[in-house]
Amino acid sequence: MIDYERIPAHVAIIMDGNGRWAEKRKLPRVMGHNAGMKAMKEIVRHAGEIGVEYLTVYAFSTENWKRSEEEVSGIFNLLIKYVDSELKELCDSNVKVSILGDWSGLSDKVKEKLQMTLDSTKNNTGLKFNIALNYGSRDEMVRAAKSIAEDAALGKITADDVDEKLFSKRLYTGQQEIPDPDLVIRTSGEIRLSNFLLWQLAYAEMVFTDTLWPDYTPEEFEKSIEIFQSRDRRFGGRK
Ligand code: FPP
Numbered sequence: 216m217i218d219y220e221r222i223p224a225h226v227a228i229i230m231d232g233n234g235r236w237a238e239k240r241k242l243p244r245v246m247g248h249n250a251g252m253k254a255m256k257e258i259v260r261h262a263g264e265i266g267v268e269y270l271t272v273y274a275f276s277t278e279n280w281k282r283s284e285e286e287v288s289g290i291f292n293l294l295i296k297y298v299d300s301e302l303k304e305l306c307d308s309n310v311k312v313s314i315l316g317d318w319s320g321l322s323d324k325v326k327e328k329l330q331m332t333l334d335s336t337k338n339n340t341g342l343k344f345n346i347a348l349n350y351g352s353r354d355e356m357v358r359a360a361k362s363i364a365e366d367a368a369l370g371k372i373t374a375d376d377v378d379e380k381l382f383s384k385r386l387y388t389g390q391q392e393i394p395d396p397d398l399v400i401r402t403s404g405e406i407r408l409s410n411f412l413l414w415q416l417a418y419a420e421m422v423f424t425d426t427l428w429p430d431y432t433p434e435e436f437e438k439s440i441e442i443f444q445s446r447d448r449r450f451g452g453r454k
Contacts, residue, residue, distance in 0.1 A: 217265075217437045218444055223397035225269035226262065226440075227419070229411055230255060232403025232427030239427075245289030250429035252293050256301060261433035263308055263342035265440075269393055270344050271315065273411050277351030291325050294348075298328040302335060309341030315387040316350030345393060352413040359385035388415055395419065398443045400436075402428045420446045 230251055237247030255272060262270045275290055305312060312332050318325070329348075362385050366372045372381075383389040395415045399408075404425040408416065422439045424431070 217441050219265060221444055222266045223420075223440065223443055224267070225271070225394055225396040225398075226267050227271040227273075227396040227399045227412055227416070228258070229273045229399070229401040229405075229409065230428040230431075231401055231405055233429060235403065236427040236429040243289075244286050245293070247429060248286075248290055248293055252297055254429050254431050256297075257433055258431070258436055259305075259310065259342070259344055260308070261436055263310060265437070268343060269396075270342060271347060271393070271396065271412070272345070273347045273350065273409075275316075275348050275350070276410060277316075277349055277354050278410065291322065294325060295328050298332050302332055305332070305336055305344070306339065309339045310336060311339040311341065311343050312336045313343065313345045313391050313393070315345050315347040315355075315391075315393075317354070318348055321349065343393065345388075345391075347411070350387070350411075352408075352410045355386050356414060383414070386414060388412070398422060398440070400424070400439050402426050402431050418448070418450050420448065 233247035233251040234244045235247070236250060237244050240246075259270060274294070279290070280287060314329060314333070318329055321329075359382055363372070363377060363382070367374065367377075388395075395417065396412065396419045398421075399412070399416050399419045400422045401407075402424055404423070406423050420443050422442050424435065424439065426435060
């Protein structure tokens with residue numbers, strides 16, 4: 216049984232397997248993403264209900280541009296559809312949305328929807344729902360290093376000022392005061408991090424499941440949390 220008193224504060228999810236879910240059904244890949252979006256809606260709702268404070272999902276990586284134009288535009292169209300259909304519910308359920316990643320180069324239409332979502336949820340105090348979009352962990356760290364170098368060149372900081380805290384603050388997560396995840400879940404049987412939150416996941420528990428993302432349900436989400444709760448977290452120390 217899940218212990219509702221010990222829900223992880225921050226859960227990160229690599230929502231993998233949409234393509235295979237569609238291929239198994241002889242459907243176009245974008246239909247898999249559509250089913251994945253529905254699964255995501257359910258998990259967002261459930262995470263808020265059980266008291267997860269931060270939920271971060273990997274929606275589009277800096278490497279995903281290598282996919283076909285059809286698939287890439289399909290994913291962004293889904294994002295627009297998601298905002299159109301869900302923004303009211305997100306507001307009603309007090310969810311605050313943030314974006315991790317460089318979304319400055321996305322289409323005007325996508326940027327407009329994202330800005331609207333951020334603006335209308337910014338004062339919400341419930342679940343913090345972070346969408347990693349055009350996100351890559353190495354890219355994020357290089358940007359942090361650059362901003363530190365710039366400040367050093369301007370004499371605002373010295374090498375001695377650079378520590379883990381300062382570096383963390385310059386990541387997308389740090390800029391938005393999002394703590395490190397306690398638990399990272401990856402679906403579809405792949406056992407890797409794929410350039411997702413490499414710095415922030417230093418001490419996270421990892422849970423992998425063979426379930427393809429569109430088939431991942433709130434029940435299985437609770438199972439993943441149960442596995443998390445059975446782990447012994449020592450953060451490098453001893454008991
Ligand atoms: C990975 O599956 C999934 C993605 C690259 C996209 C994730 C997008 C969604 C869940 C829906 C859209 C939601 C938003 C907010 C845009 P994959 O395609 O790599 O699956 P495969 O490994 O089976 O090919």
